[in-house]
Amino acid sequence: MSSPAETIRQLNSARDIVLRDATIYPQVVPGVLPVIGISTPVEQRRWGADFLAETFASPVINAEDKQKMCVGSGVLDTLGSYLDRKAQVGDEEDPAVVKSAVQCAASVYPLVFRHTMSTSNDEAWKKMAAIKMSILRRMDTAPFGVRICCVKFVAMVVQVQTPGLIADPRRQEQNEVSLALVPREHAVLKVGNLEAEASGLLDRLLYVLQEDAEDALLVTATLNALSFIVQRRASISNKILGTVLNFNPLKLASRTMSGRDKISVRSMTRTTMTFLLHVLKRNPHHTLGGRIQQHVERLRHGLIQAFSDANQLKRPAPDDPTDGLDDAKRQRVEEAASAGSATSQARIQPSTHIPHGSTVAHLFTLSEDKAATSFDVTAIPHNLVAQLIPPLMQSVDQASFDEAINIVKSRYLNLSKQPPPDAADAARAAIGDDEDDYDPSMTMGGDAEQVLNRLDQMPPEGFEGPGIAIGPFKLPTPAPLTDQEKNEYGKDSVTHVFETLAEMDRDARQKGVKKLELPKGFSRAPVPNHDREGWLALITRLATRSQFELEDGDAPVKQENGDRALTKKGSNFFPSAGIRESLLNYVMENFRARINVAISWLNEEWYCDRVLQEQKGTRGSEDTTPTYVSYTIRLMDSLIPYLDTKDNRVLIRLVSEIPSLPAEIFPRLRKIADDPERVNLVVQALLYLVMFRPPAREAALDALETLWRENEDARKPAEKHLAKWRPGVVEKGLEDKQEIKTEA
Known part of the structure; x- marks a missing residue:
């Protein structure tokens, strides 16, 4: 008998082979199971538990192959023996083996669920139920590493046993495994019991955020597991979000914190903020978006305040803003304001002076809020504006209204005054508006003395210089x-x-x-x-x-x-x-x-x-x-x-409205009928050509006849139309069938 080290070396060689070629996993896994069973040394069991967890979590293996390996090769028996070693052998199991076994159970649970749903075979489901009970019993007493894996398994059970969305009812194998796929009258899977169990397990997960908030490892693992459930199960996402919004990871910050407590507070707070921000990122218009944004801001400020005494801030902000929020040392209160305080409006003190050349919009704009000034009021319907203006005008304070009118009047008077003349205008008035006499130095803000000097150097009026002959100018021909x-x-x-x-x-x-x-x-x-x-x-x-x-x-x-x-x-x-x-x-x-x-x-x-x-x-x-x-x-x-079964109008319109039908198009129409679900689509298109496009009638009938002869799925719908347009073909085909039956 070889030593455990030699056995591990051979097992690693087998693992390297399947990592290079994933198609041979179904042959390798059954051969490895006897070597990693309950009676083998602990080193081999550790390797086996890690190998099984890696195999069923691998994305390169087909889901069907995983399901066959899980149900038909004894994987469930091996996992059950790992978790119940004390009951079967009397020895305590190694925590590393249990940890990997629980991870593997989380991966195979949806596979066993799908197998039981499609076959109604309760043998694999009973084994999976026993594994589930063993994991749930140790969820509160096992070491932290095992408890974290148990949280992942429970989250998978909740996800599978909660109804989800069905993307395509016709292709059940492509839909995500959920309780929505199980028929109500299923012999093994009782929908009501499974849904109630999932609700109870979800409450058990949320209990960690309500009571065991000091265990940073469990809290972080629970939040990470719940994020997938919120993303994929909309029916229970609001319940989870409500619990997370009521969770306060800063409770430890209210007392003197040790180094471990500081790390725990930082970890739980940042994980909670990341969880909530990912929810907003996936759905910016979430119904709880306002509460989520406020809670994130509250956690961010609470985290800064909790560690400010430990010199985490270089210069703490003063309690009250000085000098009326002086621009030189003011804080960015606009960015730090929460979503709930956005409705509060500060008293505006707009300037009565606006520069010349301003628009009418600038004249009447009294707010500095960019969101308000950039809003396009023309998008509001006129009837709605007529309903809103009277109550709004009644709610305006008379003193504020009079003050706003006075500001607009002052602005209008300032704009009405003639602007003071400048040097550029004086020079332009003296020499005229001829574009050929443009001088950049006279319009770039030069002082009056320089302008007057240039005016003195100009020739007197009526002076004509000597004529200069200007030859024709021609641009060079561009290179080809x-x-x-x-x-x-x-x-x-x-x-x-x-x-x-x-x-x-x-x-x-x-x-x-x-x-x-x-x-x-x-x-x-x-x-x-x-x-x-x-x-x-x-x-x-x-x-x-x-x-x-x-x-x-x-x-x-x-x-x-x-x-x-x-x-x-x-x-x-x-x-x-x-x-x-x-x-x-x-x-x-x-x-x-x-x-x-x-x-x-x-x-x-x-x-x-x-x-x-x-x-x-x-x-x-x-x-x-x-x-x-x-x-x-x-x-x-x-x-x-x-092309789908509902695209009959698209195909018929294409073949009927193009100018001519090439001969190569009919074999492609017959190719569509290779899919049994699209047979009627092809038959309807060919029938339309036969009835309403006489030049293509014979070619369409030939294609319909070939379809009737070569495609079993198309024989019945095509035979009905061939009996009308080519009855001899159908009758001869029926006679040939009758002769074949007679000879048989």
């Missing part, structure tokens, strides 16, 4: 742009165009702008009013028409850089390919709302391809639209992964 500069400027222009479009989208969402109806057709004028619809029309024209003249049928046409865009020899460079890529990305960012943009763009592409055919003189031959077909297929390939 290189290809790299053209590419850079082209990319910058594309970015600027779509930034403008993004600003229009934001303005439309904020202001609720009603879309304007533009003239239809290929000859409409783009951007008549510089609105979003006109800007989109301009972008599509830039992408499709900017590089060739539609009227010049003899213009030579070529392809550049693999792009099928049309260019004339000698024309300026324009990145039409970049605009097309940006258009495709713009549509895919919100394809349900922007499908009309895609349809307009593809219509422009088809039109330009057809015009190109006329220029080449190939209109009589087979119609070819390479650019249109290429981007239609690309758009379809980009849409397929994101």
